[in-house]
Structures are given as structure tokens and as C-alpha cells.
Amino acid sequence: MVSAQIEPLKYRTFILTGPSSTCRRFGVLQHAIKSKPAQFIRDNVWHLLVHSNFQEDTLDTFIPFCTGVRSLVLLGPHTRMFSQLETARPRRLATRIEFFGPKVDESMIPNLGLPMFSSLTHLDVFGHPLDTETGSSLALLPALTHLASLELSYDVAVAILGMCQKLQVLINMYPSHNTIWPTLSATVHDWEPRFLAMALTTEDYILDWEAGLRGGSDFWARADVFVAMRRRGEIEPESRYWIEERDGI
Structure with missing residues (x-):
């Protein structure tokens, strides 16, 4: 019982600094996504910071599963973040302005009416x-x-x-x-x-x-x-x- 209560604490916070191939915490997150129910990831990954040296293709392997994230920092670009996290409700977000600016492709501009912006x-x-x-x-x-x-x-x-x-x-x-x-x-x-x-x-x-x-x-x-x-x-x-x-x- 004690182990079941403590285990989720290991997944509360992920600070991912690269390269991804040598980032131990990234390996932990990848293993959890492959071995645990999607609800476990959604309920227990609360805080996520990703360095800019993580490629977009790599981000696609875990960002869509982290819909329960409460604070999110993406130091590099991720053009699909808003579509992948549209049901998330983070309270804190740090991201690049390119996603909000007037010169980006219209398909990349987020809908500020999405649920993910309602609690920010x-x-x-x-x-x-x-x-x-x-x-x-x-x-x-x-x-x-x-x-x-x-x-x-x-x-x-x-x-x-x-x-x-x-x-x-x-x-x-x-x-x-x-x-x-x-x-x-x-x-x-x-x-x-x-x-x-x-x-x-x-x-x-x-x-x-x-x-x-x-x-x-x-x-x-x-x-x-x-x-x-x-x-x-x-x-x-x-x-x-x-x-x-x-x-x-």
C-alpha cells in the first residue's frame, strides 16, 4: 500500500535537458508511457520543463500523453503543442511567442477559447x-x-x-x-x-x-x-x- 502511494511521486516533475538520448528522466518518462495506463500519465505528470535541444519529433512521443500537466515550460518550438494539449488545463505556461504572433501559419495560431487557456x-x-x-x-x-x-x-x-x-x-x-x-x-x-x-x-x-x-x-x-x-x-x-x-x- 505504501509503495502504491509513493510511486506516483516519482512522476510529478520532469526536467528534460538534452540531448534526449542521454537524458535519464526522459527515459523514465518514455518507459512509463509504454508500461502504464494513459490515465496514470494524465493523473501524475504535473510539472514538465523541456529544453530547446529536444526535437519536435521527440516531443511528439510524450507531449500528447501529458494532458494533466499543471505547469509547462517548452524552451524550444513545438508547432503541434496546442492541438495535442487542447484538453489540458495548465495553470502555468511558458512557450515561444511564435505560436501567438501575426506572422505564423494560420493553422499554428492557437484558439484562445480552448479549455487549456481557461485556467491559465x-x-x-x-x-x-x-x-x-x-x-x-x-x-x-x-x-x-x-x-x-x-x-x-x-x-x-x-x-x-x-x-x-x-x-x-x-x-x-x-x-x-x-x-x-x-x-x-x-x-x-x-x-x-x-x-x-x-x-x-x-x-x-x-x-x-x-x-x-x-x-x-x-x-x-x-x-x-x-x-x-x-x-x-x-x-x-x-x-x-x-x-x-x-x-x-
Whole structure:
């Protein structure tokens, strides 16, 4: 009985970094898919992060079985993800912006009315910055409270925050810790405590995601704390929209 209760815990989280041929956890997932009922995979694989060095054909061997996933990070492209996971209901998703942008093939553009978007609270899109139209559409997802995008422009940030009052956090993400934060004209940060800028490398992103699953403070949690501090007037100068060491976050 104890073994039956403990075994599912081995399948809760998969961090798949390649190459796939040498990724031990990928082997564990593959074996489970082949040897266990589909419902077991659906009920017990909750958290999945896949590095960009996994090919799309490889992703096709396991993504369609992970429809019970609660948090999903795909660092590389997977054009069939939305059709394969249309019945899934993740709460957190990180994926490339190509799937949402105006220049992709129409067959690849996801229907934001799919069940998988109905429960999404945290969305991180990367690859290219959001444009105003796409950003505003994503911000209106019914349960979305947290949105991050690579190097947002001032105009896009203003449009998103103005259209979606239920959005609690909007993160302007940068891929390097050496970033010099831009000065925003008319300053979105002067009137919008929900806006902030952060930097995470790919390696830091994976470690950060794993820390959050273990109950630690991931970048979303740090953003929440910073926004709360700005609302209380505890950030100096009050126009600062990035976290510093002195904040103790």
C-alpha cells in the first residue's frame, strides 16, 4: 500500500535537458508511457520543463500523453503543442511567442477559447517581444493574472495594463543580467505598480522554475513581493521598476 502511494511521486516533475538520448528522466518518462495506463500519465505528470535541444519529433512521443500537466515550460518550438494539449488545463505556461504572433501559419495560431487557456494564471512568452494586439488578447484570458514577455515596448506595456485591470503582474523579461534598464518615457512605472523588469538566463530559468516547485521563491513570487512593496511605498525611488539587492527579495 505504501509503495502504491509513493510511486506516483516519482512522476510529478520532469526536467528534460538534452540531448534526449542521454537524458535519464526522459527515459523514465518514455518507459512509463509504454508500461502504464494513459490515465496514470494524465493523473501524475504535473510539472514538465523541456529544453530547446529536444526535437519536435521527440516531443511528439510524450507531449500528447501529458494532458494533466499543471505547469509547462517548452524552451524550444513545438508547432503541434496546442492541438495535442487542447484538453489540458495548465495553470502555468511558458512557450515561444511564435505560436501567438501575426506572422505564423494560420493553422499554428492557437484558439484562445480552448479549455487549456481557461485556467491559465501565469503565462511567459519569449522568442520575440509581444505586439499590442497579441499582448492585449493574451491579457484578456479569463484567469490570467501574471504575464511576462521578452523586452516589451513602452506602448505595448501601457496597452496591456490599460486593457486588463485584473492583471496583477506584467514582467518585462530580459535574457541577461548585464541588462541596462531602459528609461521609459511618460513612465509606465510612475503610475503602474504592476509593471517591472527582470533578467533570467536560460540556466537560471531552469533552476528558478525548479526552486518554485520545491516551495522556494521563483521569479513570479519575487515579482509579487516587489509589486506589493511598490504599492506600500517601500521602493526607493518610487519610480524604480526593477528589483535590487537592498529590497531583500
